[in-house]
Amino acid sequence: MEGEYVNWTTPKFFFPTRINRYMPLGVLSLASNLLDDNHDVLVLDPPSEGWDINETVKKIEEEKPDVLGISSVSRRVYSLNKILEKTTTKYKTVGGPHATHHAQEILDRGADAVFVGGIADDEFKNAVKTNQKGIVDCNTKMDDINFPKRDFLKIQKYFPKDFALFKAQNRLPMFSSVGCPRKCIFCNVQGKKVQRKDPKIVVEEMKYLISIGCKSIHLLDDNFNEDESHIHRIIDEMIKNKLSVEWSGRGEPTISEELAKRLSENNFKRMHCGIEALDDDILKFFRKRVRTKDIYKFCKTMNKYKIDILGYFVLGAPNETEEYRKQFPHKVRELNIKHPFFNILFPEPDTEYYYSLVRDGIYEKDYWAEYMKNPTPYYEIPYPYGKEKKQEIIRYVNGLIEEFKVEDIH
Numbered sequence: 001m002e003g004e005y006v007n008w009t010t011p012k013f014f015f016p017t018r019i020n021r022y023m024p025l026g027v028l029s030l031a032s033n034l035l036d037d038n039h040d041v042l043v044l045d046p047p048s049e050g051w052d053i054n055e056t057v058k059k060i061e062e063e064k065p066d067v068l069g070i071s072s073v074s075r076r077v078y079s080l081n082k083i084l085e086k087t088t089t090k091y092k093t094v095g096g097p098h099a100t101h102h103a104q105e106i107l108d109r110g111a112d113a114v115f116v117g118g119i120a121d122d123e124f125k126n127a128v129k130t131n132q133k134g135i136v137d138c139n140t141k142m143d144d145i146n147f148p149k150r151d152f153l154k155i156q157k158y159f160p161k162d163f164a165l166f167k168a169q170n171r172l173p174m175f176s177s178v179g180c181p182r183k184c185i186f187c188n189v190q191g192k193k194v195q196r197k198d199p200k201i202v203v204e205e206m207k208y209l210i211s212i213g214c215k216s217i218h219l220l221d222d223n224f225n226e227d228e229s230h231i232h233r234i235i236d237e238m239i240k241n242k243l244s245v246e247w248s249g250r251g252e253p254t255i256s257e258e259l260a261k262r263l264s265e266n267n268f269k270r271m272h273c274g275i276e277a278l279d280d281d282i283l284k285f286f287r288k289r290v291r292t293k294d295i296y297k298f299c300k301t302m303n304k305y306k307i308d309i310l311g312y313f314v315l316g317a318p319n320e321t322e323e324y325r326k327q328f329p330h331k332v333r334e335l336n337i338k339h340p341f342f343n344i345l346f347p348e349p350d351t352e353y354y355y356s357l358v359r360d361g362i363y364e365k366d367y368w369a370e371y372m373k374n375p376t377p378y379y380e381i382p383y384p385y386g387k388e389k390k391q392e393i394i395r396y397v398n399g400l401i402e403e404f405k406v407e408d409i410h
Contacts, residue, residue: 002052003078003377008390009346011397021048021158022173025220026096027071028148033121034128036146043152053079057086065089067128071096072106074188074349078375084110091131095120095138097188101350102372103135119178119195121145142178142195147205155212166270166310166339168216168246172209176202176234180222182252184276185287185352186314186345189222199233203241210245216269217247224249225271228259235262248272253290253298253311264305270339271302272310278331279324282317287352299335311337315400316345316393318385325396329403340404342397347384357384 024045031041042063046056060068060083068089072080073096084092084106094106095115103114113127119140127136150158150172159170179194180187197205209217225231231249238244248270255271277283280291290298302309311332315325332340347354349368357363362384371379383390 001047001050001076001079003082003375004075005078005371005375006378006380007075007346008383008394009343009348011342011344011394011401021045021160022220023148023150023153023158024071025148025173025175027069028150028152029119029145030069030095030121030124031152032146032149033125035149037125037129039128041152045153047076048157053082053086057083060087060089066091068092069124070094072098074098074102074372077102077372078377078379080106081109081375093124093127095124105372107134118193119145143198143201147174147201147208150209150212159213166308168218168248168269170214171216171218172214173218173220174202174205174209175221176219176224177221177226177230180226182223182226182289183287183352184274185285185356186348188348188351194223194226196227196230199230199237202234203237203243206238206243206245206247207241210243215246217245218272219247219249221250224251225255225259226252228256231259232262235266238266253295255298255301257301260301260305260307264307268307270308270310273298273312275311275337276314277317278313278328278335279320281319282324285317285319286314296335299337303336308338309336310339310341311335312341312343314343314345315397329400332404340400342400344393344397347381 024043027043031043034041042065044056044059051059056079066089068087068091070080070083070093072094077098080094080098084094091113092111093113093115094111099106099114100116103116106114112131112133113136114134115123115127115136115138118138119142120136120138122140122144123136123138126132158172160168175197177194177196179192180189181192181194183192206217244267246267246269248268250272251274253273253275275295276286276288278292278295283291299309313332345353347357349372354368358366363382367381371381
């Protein structure tokens, strides 16, 4: 995480320490599928370990690998470039969310191959054999690969010892699908084409997680409940296998009564849900598909079946009014959202919101384009509406956190 750009999206309250270590499932998937070809594979997880750039480079150099594979996100492009520069591995490869939009810049910084566009397992296996160079388009199908084996890493390190917002013992994430067809302007999920795992494979992976000590499974899909028939098939398979485990998912605020009832009956405990706003004009600005009436209906249904809601909210939209802010805490309570999670609107790279700020002249230049070509450590993009507005929204969100934290304690 050394040198990553400053991001005011999520207040520090929600991440006071590295409470939640998320296993690098993409890298673990690549590693698991290389085993078929009898390769020796080592997985390093520098963000979870808290290593700086030099420590990470040292660990890599000690192994003297034939192939170095790095999964990168845009906020860590500074450390990516330094690792590419300082390591001596003869064949260096990069994938991950950052690669799709910035492949040429990564090649210019010393990578031999960059994997773009989707799941890369088959293409990466081939590249390891052939030392393929340049930009590699990826089209691997989810059902054609092994699911990620977690024993490349020390699993116990990834079971949370402390808890933020909620408790879930020995919780581990997995995916039942990737991609989201929605077009929210602030979101940097690149895959708009959804791939779903065969429910039989999903349940096999659940059973595997239980076998290594997991007691709470979180489906980290980009939009878990976008297709309800997919969830029904997973539940059918769980019942068929007599599988009972606490589980949760990440999705959108729409649900049928039938699905909510079945989830509740099968130990589904919590939906992590992108609600974002409780005002139709703001929802339209965010290009959300739902409206406030849909959100109220969703919350009523979830509360009826005693499924907790972790609601993500985004504050700081330019059309957000003082009256809205005044009424907002009351509306959150009215909906009985047990775990409200407050974010501040941030112009992430490669999002429609950021491009609109450049296009409309609110930003005088393309800051992210400049940064990606020559990233500096701890860079902070200017707040689009001025420093005073930035401090105002930070104070407001910190006040919300304090208000709901106190209520939760009591």
